[in-house]
Amino acid sequence: MASDKVKVFTDANFGDEVKNGVVLVDFWATWCAPCRRIAPIVDQLAEEYNGKLTVAKVDIDENPMTPSKFMVRGIPTLLLFKNGELQETVVGLESKDRLAQIIDKHL
Amino acid sequence: MSTHKQVIIIGSGPAGLTAALYTSRANLKPLLIEGVEAGGQLMLTTLVENYPGFRAGVLGPDLMGEMRAQAEHFGAEIMQGDVSSVDLSERPFKINVDKTQYTADALIIATGASAKWLDLGVDKKLSGRGVSTCATCDGFFFKGLPVAVVGGGDTAMEEAIYLSKLATQVTVIHRRDTLRASKVMQDKALSTPNISFLWNKEVVDIKDLEQGKVTSLVLRDTTNGEQSELAVDGVFIGIGHNPNTALFKGQLAMHDNGYLKTHDGSRTSVAGVFAAGDVQDHIYRQAVTAAGSGCMAAIDAERFLSGTLHESSHQSAVSS
Numbered sequence: 115m116a117s118d119k120v121k122v123f124t125d126a127n128f129g130d131e132v133k134n135g136v137v138l139v140d141f142w143a144t145w146c147a148p149c150r151r152i153a154p155i156v157d158q159l160a161e162e163y164n165g166k167l168t169v170a171k172v173d174i175d176e177n178p179m180t181p182s183k184f185m186v187r188g189i190p191t192l193l194l195f196k197n198g199e200l201q202e203t204v205v206g207l208e209s210k211d212r213l214a215q216i217i218d219k220h221l
Numbered sequence: 222m223s224t225h226k227q228v229i230i231i232g233s234g235p236a237g238l239t240a241a242l243y244t245s246r247a248n249l250k251p252l253l254i255e256g257v258e259a260g261g262q263l264m265l266t267t268l269v270e271n272y273p274g275f276r277a278g279v280l281g282p283d284l285m286g287e288m289r290a291q292a293e294h295f296g297a298e299i300m301q302g303d304v305s306s307v308d309l310s311e312r313p314f315k316i317n318v319d320k321t322q323y324t325a326d327a328l329i330i331a332t333g334a335s336a337k338w339l340d341l342g343v344d345k346k347l348s349g350r351g352v353s354t355c356a357t358c359d360g361f362f363f364k365g366l367p368v369a370v371v372g373g374g375d376t377a378m379e380e381a382i383y384l385s386k387l388a389t390q391v392t393v394i395h396r397r398d399t400l401r402a403s404k405v406m407q408d409k410a411l412s413t414p415n416i417s418f419l420w421n422k423e424v425v426d427i428k429d430l431e432q433g434k435v436t437s438l439v440l441r442d443t444t445n446g447e448q449s450e451l452a453v454d455g456v457f458i459g460i461g462h463n464p465n466t467a468l469f470k471g472q473l474a475m476h477d478n479g480y481l482k483t484h485d486g487s488r489t490s491v492a493g494v495f496a497a498g499d500v501q502d503h504i505y506r507q508a509v510t511a512a513g514s515g516c517m518a519a520i521d522a523e524r525f526l527s528g529t530l531h532e533s534s535h536q537s538a539v540s541s
Contacts, residue, residue: 146358147264147282151257154301174361181362185433187455188349188359205349207257209303211319 116153119160121170125179128172132195136220137168141191143175148207149190155210156192159217166221196220223322225313226252228522231304232331232465234261235508236498238288239515240329240522241297247523252325253292253299254318260285261333262462262499263508265355267383272508284508309472309491327493327522330469330481331515334462334499334506339371343427344458351435351455352427356380359455360387366454369394369438371424377459378406381416384457391416392451396423396443419451427456464500478503487518495521 123131123139131137140156142149160169174181174189184193184200194202194217201220204213228244230237233255244251263269266281275284293299300318308315313324336354338344344352353359356370360383368388370381373395384391393410398420400407410416419440425448426439437452464480466473474482474490480503487495497518498511524530 143361145361147260148258148355148358151259151264185350187351187362187434188353188355191349203349209257209305209319211303211305 117157117160117169119164119169120157121168123170123172123177123180125177128177128180129198131168131170133198135168135197136166136217137170137195138217139193139195140169140171141174141181141186141189141193142171143173143189146189152190152192152207155213158210159213162214163217163221167217194220223315223324224252225324226250227325227526228252228327228329229254229314229316229323229325230329230331231316231468232256232261232333232498232500233259233289233299234263234285234331234333234498234511235288236333236500236511236515236518237261237329237331238285238292239512240331240497240519241292241299242288242295243516243519244329244522245292245295245297247519248296249523249526251297251329252323253297254302254304254316254323255299256332256465257303258333258335259301260289265357266379267357269508288512304468307468307472309469309494312493314494327495327525329487329515329518329522330473330489330494330496330500331498331511331518332465332468332500333511334464336376336458337461337463339424339427339458339460341424341427343430344456346430347427347433347435350433352458353455354458356383356457359457360384363388363455365389367392367452368455368457369451369453370457370459371395372459372461373397373399374401374459374461375403375406376461377457378402378410380457380459381410382406382413385413385415388455389415392453393418394422394424394438394440394451395420397421422449424456462499462506464503466500476503487514487521493522493525495525 192204228251230253241253263281268278270278302318316323367390369392421443422440429436481496481501495518497514
């Protein structure tokens with residue numbers, strides 16, 4: 115079951131949503147098999163970092179502008195923002211441990 | 222604190238899941254640790270037409286879903302997680318997942334193989350920016366754009382055929398003048414109108430790192446060394462695989478190419494550690510052979526645990 119701590123961002127609200135704090139965004143699509151593998155890890159991170167980190171998903175089929183703006187040309191891609199600035203780009207699959215290390219650097 | 226299991230299986234492709242099926246049916250209550258590439262390479266394929274029992278083919282992710290459900294049905298415990306280190310110097314073996322330790326009397330390694338990169342450095346830097354090893358994942362981003370596929374085997378042909386439905390033009394770049402791919406795949410690719418071939422060419426550079434995206438490939442002719450440039454928006458690499466054996470370096474015997482050495486069925490150089498699937502097979506590399514060797518590893522592990530697996534026994538493994 116997807117965590118209710120994971121927000122859904124769209125092209126319309128993306129800019130506003132990443133403006134404050136540390137935000138991890140998972141770019142995905144329904145047809146992307148590896149995205150389904152990273153989804154439970156993203157859910158767990160949302161639960162464990164609740165209050166310290168905002169975690170969100172962007173469906174690239176419904177929101178083509180945002181991936182193109184950040185030159186996302188492969189999914190899954192995770193982008194980490196701090197106060198609106200892009201800090202980290204993680205392309206493809208990573209273990210939860212490794213992702214936690216990347217997040218911790220920016221908290 | 223550590224959790225003890227009779228059998229631990231690392232990897233969740235056809236080899237790992239078949240080993241889980243057989244060991245759970247043997248009541249060994251196996252724990253399978255799936256790894257970050259859960260489901261293995263088949264999760265990235267589309268229609269699998271050569272797995273016996275499916276005359277109309279079966280989608281790779283569906284096949285893996287069924288295998289997983291079947292193993293779980295018989296009581297296999299499947300856990301998400303990526304093994305960070307192992308200690309095979311004594312029994313029980315130690316298997317660490319992040320900060321949690323597991324111990325096992327027998328270990329089945331089915332960690333498979335992962336797509337190879339070009340070793341240019343720049344290809345990894347532009348990963349997710351136009352360089353990909355997975356057409357079904359990333360082809361979407363190249364609708365109406367020209368792309369290239371590097372390689373001459375089945376993987377490369379499958380990628381080219383998939384991409385031909387999205388991209389304007391697919392150029393296959395191959396180091397030789399003949400394909401290694403199976404006849405069926407070759408015929409399909411060669412007869413697709415928007416797939417073209419550049420023979421005897423290798424990729425020596427990918428541009429443009431400064432723009433942070435792929436704009437062109439620099440190619441070298443393998444016969445005369447002449448360089449040329451091909452403008453593309455994406456490049457898909459299908460040049461083969463590397464075994465996932467880094468965890469076992471210095472602990473298990475390996476071939477020069479990094480694949481695990483096995484003998485007398487699925488046995489590795491350490492008694493009680495068995496290997497199955499692509500991690501120990503650089504020759505056949507099929508879903509069905511992986512599943513078959515997963516079954517062998519399970520039977521070997523079961524016999525090892527019951528004390529009936531004898532060193533260098535060459536007798537047939539069929540008993541039932």
